[in-house]
Amino acid sequence: MVSIITVNYNETATTCALLDSIKRQGYRDVEVLVVDNASRENPTSIFQVQYPEVKFIRSEQNLGFAGGNNLALPLARGEYLFFVNNDAEIASGCIEQLLQHFESEPNTGIVSPLICYYPQAGTDGTTPTPIVQYAGMTPLSAFTGRNYTLGEREPDHGQFAKPSQTAYAHGAAMMVPRKVLEQVGSMWEGFFLYYEELDWCERIRRSGFEVWVEPQARVWHKESLTLNKMGTTKTYYLTRNRILFMRRNFGGWRLLVFFAFLIFVTLPKNGLVYILKGEFENLNAFWKGIFSGIKSSTNFPKV
Numbered sequence: 001m002v003s004i005i006t007v008n009y010n011e012t013a014t015t016c017a018l019l020d021s022i023k024r025q026g027y028r029d030v031e032v033l034v035v036d037n038a039s040r041e042n043p044t045s046i047f048q049v050q051y052p053e054v055k056f057i058r059s060e061q062n063l064g065f066a067g068g069n070n071l072a073l074p075l076a077r078g079e080y081l082f083f084v085n086n087d088a089e090i091a092s093g094c095i096e097q098l099l100q101h102f103e104s105e106p107n108t109g110i111v112s113p114l115i116c117y118y119p120q121a122g123t124d125g126t127t128p129t130p131i132v133q134y135a136g137m138t139p140l141s142a143f144t145g146r147n148y149t150l151g152e153r154e155p156d157h158g159q160f161a162k163p164s165q166t167a168y169a170h171g172a173a174m175m176v177p178r179k180v181l182e183q184v185g186s187m188w189e190g191f192f193l194y195y196e197e198l199d200w201c202e203r204i205r206r207s208g209f210e211v212w213v214e215p216q217a218r219v220w221h222k223e224s225l226t227l228n229k230m231g232t233t234k235t236y237y238l239t240r241n242r243i244l245f246m247r248r249n250f251g252g253w254r255l256l257v258f259f260a261f262l263i264f265v266t267l268p269k270n271g272l273v274y275i276l277k278g279e280f281e282n283l284n285a286f287w288k289g290i291f292s293g294i295k296s297s298t299n300f301p302k303v
Contacts, residue, residue, distance in 0.1 A: 003078030109209025113217035243293025
């Protein structure tokens with residue numbers, strides 16, 4: 001059995017589109033769990049009437065990405081857990097391909113499918129060539145604490161056909177065996193937004209497992225419908241969590257190099273850019289993120 005877990009936050013119609021795509025899957029041994037992360041309007045009745053087979057969990061407070069997903073874990077029964085963003089739709093055969101990957105690469109601790117931007121039909125009704133969002137990731141730079149997503153915004157011409165190990169899975173769609181979850185533990189909830197899956201992949205790798213991308217499986221991603229409206233929130237959490245991630249996962253010279261780059265390059269450069277653009281609210285969020293990232297606890301969750 002595969003437990004498919006998703007989190008809804010003020011996007012009920014979008015989540016319903018995901019649930020419909022799950023219904024169209026040929027693989028039937030699944031259970032679906034939807035966590036509502038304290039949406040403004042409680043969608044309980046909608047989900048219970050339209051999708052009675054779905055396990056629905058309502059949180060009265062917004063627990064963030066990791067917290068919302070983790071809330072479903074005590075109810076999940078699957079041997080594999082497939083975490084999927086609510087603004088995604090699962091392509092045909094995706095689940096079978098991911099399960100087949102675990103059979104061929106049994107040391108896989110976490111795997112993501114090829115993720116493409118959701119296709120928009122042209123004016124003539126034709127569907128254009130898919131555009132890749134994720135085909136793997138590079139390791140993080142010791143200087144910047146940033147990395148690159150492979151294939152991002154490239155037309156998909158089959159250039160990413162072969163599965164490969166990668167630095168990080170993508171939080172929009174990632175499958176984990178239960179045995180790995182039980183050994184490594186769940187995603188850390190201290191980030192709230194961003195870097196959760198990167199941190200999780202570091203812990204999974206330190207436990208002796210591998211991180212893979214399986215391009216024969218595909219998910220269509222509509223991007224972050226909610227976060228596009230959250231400018232200062234995004235600035236704050238990206239800044240804060242980049243520092244938290246580096247503090248949690250690296251020490252010694254790597255951490256010294258990162259903080260030197262942060263102090264002498266990132267701070268003056270980003271501060272100047274925000275000032276020149278007149279984005280003083282983002283400047284304030286940036287500084288708050290810096291201080292919070294330095295002061296916040298980095299304790300690991302209990303396994």
